[in-house]
Amino acid sequence: MDKKTIMKNLARALQEKDAFNGTWLYAENGEIVSKGALGFRDPEDTLPITEDSIFQLASVSKNFTAAAVMLVVRQGLLGPEDKITKFFPELTAYESVTVRHLLNHTSGIPDYFDDMDWFTKIWKEEKRVPGNDEILRFLCETKAKPYFAPGEGLHYSNTGYNLLALLVERLSGVPYEEFLQKNIFEPAGMTSTRCCHIRRDGVPFENYAQATVYDGDKCVADVDSEEVGDVVAFDGLNGDDYVFTNIFDMLKWDRALREGKVLTLKEQQLMYTPGKLNNGEKAIYDEEDGLGYGFGWAIGQEEEFGLIVSHSGGMPGVATWFERFIDADRTLVILSCRDYRDVRAYGGYWDGMEAIARDKEPEPVVCIEDIARKDPDKSNWESFCGKYEHLEDADFIVDEVFLKDGELHANALDEDGDPLSFRLYPIGEDEFGRKGGMLKLKFGDGCLMMDDVTCKKL
Numbered sequence: 212m213d214k215k216t217i218m219k220n221l222a223r224a225l226q227e228k229d230a231f232n233g234t235w236l237y238a239e240n241g242e243i244v245s246k247g248a249l250g251f252r253d254p255e256d257t258l259p260i261t262e263d264s265i266f267q268l269a270s271v272s273k274n275f276t277a278a279a280v281m282l283v284v285r286q287g288l289l290g291p292e293d294k295i296t297k298f299f300p301e302l303t304a305y306e307s308v309t310v311r312h313l314l315n316h317t318s319g320i321p322d323y324f325d326d327m328d329w330f331t332k333i334w335k336e337e338k339r340v341p342g343n344d345e346i347l348r349f350l351c352e353t354k355a356k357p358y359f360a361p362g363e364g365l366h367y368s369n370t371g372y373n374l375l376a377l378l379v380e381r382l383s384g385v386p387y388e389e390f391l392q393k394n395i396f397e398p399a400g401m402t403s404t405r406c407c408h409i410r411r412d413g414v415p416f417e418n419y420a421q422a423t424v425y426d427g428d429k430c431v432a433d434v435d436s437e438e439v440g441d442v443v444a445f446d447g448l449n450g451d452d453y454v455f456t457n458i459f460d461m462l463k464w465d466r467a468l469r470e471g472k473v474l475t476l477k478e479q480q481l482m483y484t485p486g487k488l489n490n491g492e493k494a495i496y497d498e499e500d501g502l503g504y505g506f507g508w509a510i511g512q513e514e515e516f517g518l519i520v521s522h523s524g525g526m527p528g529v530a531t532w533f534e535r536f537i538d539a540d541r542t543l544v545i546l547s548c549r550d551y552r553d554v555r556a557y558g559g560y561w562d563g564m565e566a567i568a569r570d571k572e573p574e575p576v577v578c579i580e581d582i583a584r585k586d587p588d589k590s591n592w593e594s595f596c597g598k599y600e601h602l603e604d605a606d607f608i609v610d611e612v613f614l615k616d617g618e619l620h621a622n623a624l625d626e627d628g629d630p631l632s633f634r635l636y637p638i639g640e641d642e643f644g645r646k647g648g649m650l651k652l653k654f655g656d657g658c659l660m661m662d663d664v665t666c667k668k669l
Contacts, residue, residue: 214567218245221567224576225560226250232423233530233547234262236458237568240540241466246458252420252548254430263457265403265416266546269524271533272454275391275406276372277314277507279379281478282394288382298378301351308361310378313371314506315486317494319357322368323448326353327441334444340411343380343387343449346373365486365494365504369451376450387449396460399467404456410434410446416455420548422528430549432528439527452526461544465535482506483520483537516541516569532561534568543568553578553646579646583636591641592619595654598669605664607650612659619643621652 218237225231232250236243248260283289291311296302305320312318323330329349333341341349349355350370358366380387388406396404407415422433422442433442446453467473474482485503486494496504503510508520517538524531532545545564551557556578563573592614601608601624608624612635619635635643635652642653653660657668 212567212570212572215245217567217573218564219247221560221563221573221576222247222249225556228576228578228581229551229553229556229560230549231547231551231560232260232420232549233266233545234260234264234458235546235564236462236542236544237564238462238465238542241462241469241542243462250549252418254421254423254432254435256430260420260548261418263403263459264418264420264548265455265457266420266531266548267409267422267452267524267526267529268454268456268531268533268546269452269526269529270369271522271524271531272406272452273372273450274507274522274533275395275454276375276379276450277482277505278395278474279387279390280310280314280375281474281482281506283379283382285478286383289378295374295378298381299347299374301347304350304354305357305361310375311486312361313368313375315494315504316365316367316371316496317362317486317488318368318371319359319361319364319366320350320368320370320374321355321358322366323349323370323373323445326355327444329353330444331441334441340408340443340445340447342447343373343377346370346377346448362489364488365496367496369448372450373448374450380449391454395473398473399460400463401456401460401467404454404460406449406454408446408453409455410443419455420546422526423549424528425550425552433526436527442527452524458544458546461533461546462542465542468535469540483508483510483518485510513569530557532564534565536568541568554648555579555582558649579636579638579644582638582644584638587637589617595619595641595659599659599666600669602664602666605661605666607648607661609652609659609661609666621645 226249234248236246238244246262248262250260252258252260252264293310295308296306308318330341376387379390383390391406423430424433424436424439426436434440482505484505488494493503496502496509509522511519516536519536521534528550530547534543556576559576566573596612596614598611599609606626609621611622613620621635622632624630633645633647638644642651644651650661659666
């Protein structure tokens with residue numbers, strides 16, 4: 212199996228259908244099998260991405276945060292079972308939460324993305340970016356209620372990792388960014404890696420791949436987008452994001468872990484152990500794949516390949532993936548700096564890379580145009596047009612269907628209540644799909660069906 216060529220062809224297929232902008236690296240036993248770079252690192256498409264281009268890791272940064280916590284634990288300054296109120300007495304609403312709860316997302320502490328206005332208000336009204344130490348003020352002022360009692364469930368919380376970074380900084384007496392540099396990046400030989408805040412402080416890299424989003428059909432930098440430009444308001448936080456690196460340094464990180472340069476194998480074994488709920492059951496991070504969550508890693512076991520740890524990352528214009536086959540000694544890194552247009556094509560590429568890493572042939576990358584009917588019967592399309600009811604329990608609401616230039620379109624509300632418009636592509640008998648999601652819409656007699664939800668036409 213020529214993995215080098217197959218991975219390259221898969222990336223090119225996505226670029227042709229979905230404008231993939233990024234790099235990838237796949238290694239076995241520490242030796243690079245396939246690597247490459249496609250696309251541009253600026254919105255104007257003038258600066259080609261190179262294999263050593265620097266990308267924002269987004270949530271892949273969390274395994275560095277967890278590693279930093281383990282180093283502080285090694286120094287005897289902290290214990291996994293320590294309650295966080297020992298260090299943050301003002302967090303009385305979360306008095307039973309432990310460090311372990313923060314690490315494996317079982318704390319119940321709400322994610323700051325649930326109340327982003329608190330940060331954007333400071334940025335816009337006070338003309339400054341809140342620092343990570345203000346995460347305590349955020350929790351106290353918003354009086355954010357826990358999702359559940361500690362250990363009663365698993366809910367991904369970036370806020371928990373902000374608190375972990377703050378713990379590392381306060382207990383070590385060293386700025387968090389400096390702690391990572393001196394104790395993790397330098398020992399691992401990661402010379403192109405930094406924890407920094409480029410939107411707040413400027414870009415320290417010559418070959419940075421700018422996070423780019425779509426504003427209609429035009430590409431713009433994330434900070435220049437009317438819709439997502441508020442990302443600058445969170446650029447003072449640490450722990451959940453804001454490590455910047457390239458594919459080669461991520462391979463160095465993999466090898467440093469395997470060789471015990473930063474953390475001992477015993478410490479890593481603790482990190483790769485899925486968290487448990489109070490009832491003794493494994494806390495499930497990914498229902499579809501049955502993954503647990505350890506300390507900064509999603510944890511899985513496969514019959515053929517054994518223990519596999521991984522993490523994804525996503526922000527506007529950023530999509531990243533880091534996967535390590537602990538027993539089989541394989542490593543997969545994918546770094547991207549531009550939002551995808553077609554979720555099928557994007558998902559097909561990711562699934563294909565996963566398949567190749569497991570010695571399987573990938574399925575072809577398919578976009579919505581590939582599966583849409585080429586000459587559909589449009590005679591009844593006008594009857595589909597109109598307003599539809601809003602069901603309270605629906606995560607995705609189609610508000611209105613209408614004809615535009617001879618094609619069906621829809622206005623909708625996403626799970627956050629934000630409006631969006633999109634074209635509907637015919638993929639079956641009275642059945643339609645869209646570029647931005649896998650949701651299928653089927654029209655019936657005076658109704659619209661989505662999964663198990665049926666909405667009446669008004």
